[in-house]
Amino acid sequence: MAAKRKLKVFRTPIGFHDAYVAASSRRAALEAWGSDADLFARGIAELVTDDALTAEPLASPGQVIKRLRGSAEEQLAALPAAAPSPKRPGRRSSDRKAKRGGSQGEEARASSKKTPKSKPRPRSKPRPSRAALDRAEQGLEALVAAQAQEEAALREREQALERTRRDLNTRHQRDRKTAELRVRKAREAHTDALQHWIDDQG
Incomplete structure (x- = not known):
């Protein structure tokens, strides 16, 4: 009988967790994570040799073990800061804008009234027939x-x-x-x- 391959522990980040899995090869680890891409070639997955981190995955070979990465405070700090809400314009500025908008609208209407309508272009006569x-x-x-x-x-x-x-x-x-x-x-x-x-x- 062929000797069983030694299990190794691999790790890849998934959200706020690190996903550990004990597998015989990188390919087996990718299958356990359900990934079609080579995460190792992209530098996203790696081999873990720390005994404190490999004990639990080695106890459950092929099973993905998730561990929270960092504290809750560190994860909240890593989130992007919320964008400040835009300030509402004051009543006076809005009134001034409304007045300017009204005057501009009146000017536009006045200019549109003054603009003479373009006369329709006369239809071109058809080319004379040479049938006769x-x-x-x-x-x-x-x-x-x-x-x-x-x-x-x-x-x-x-x-x-x-x-x-x-x-x-x-x-x-x-x-x-x-x-x-x-x-x-x-x-x-x-x-x-x-x-x-x-x-x-x-």
Whole structure:
């Protein structure tokens, strides 16, 4: 079996008391005091070796023994002195303050009456809408596009008429030449026939 660790007595202040505990380690002492902080590292807790102070804690290991620190007179002396109560102003001084306050209030009211009220700022007019301008521009664009289409269609018709005119002129010239050739041949035939007739009459 492992030998039991020797008990030590530790002390930490709690209010007007010193809390003693007999424990096997600092950690056990902190658990007995219910402290999560390392009071030893902060210098608040310490090891006690005085036999007169360790006898009672060693008789009750693990139990916190509280002892009053100093006398009642010493504890009362350690308390902070009470702050002196403020003196009440005399009647005359309060009356003077009331009079000054009244005169100041009257002056403030008089100055507020004299101050002219600021005129309300006129509301700024809304920015003009360009909806009508947008519609007019869109109408102009549509008109220009429609006119361009009409002009293109007219040019196509003009080109078609020009082709028709050229074809017509070509056909007219061909037909006229044919007719003129027929007339010339007919005249020659008539001239020959007339000459034969004259010869036969002589």
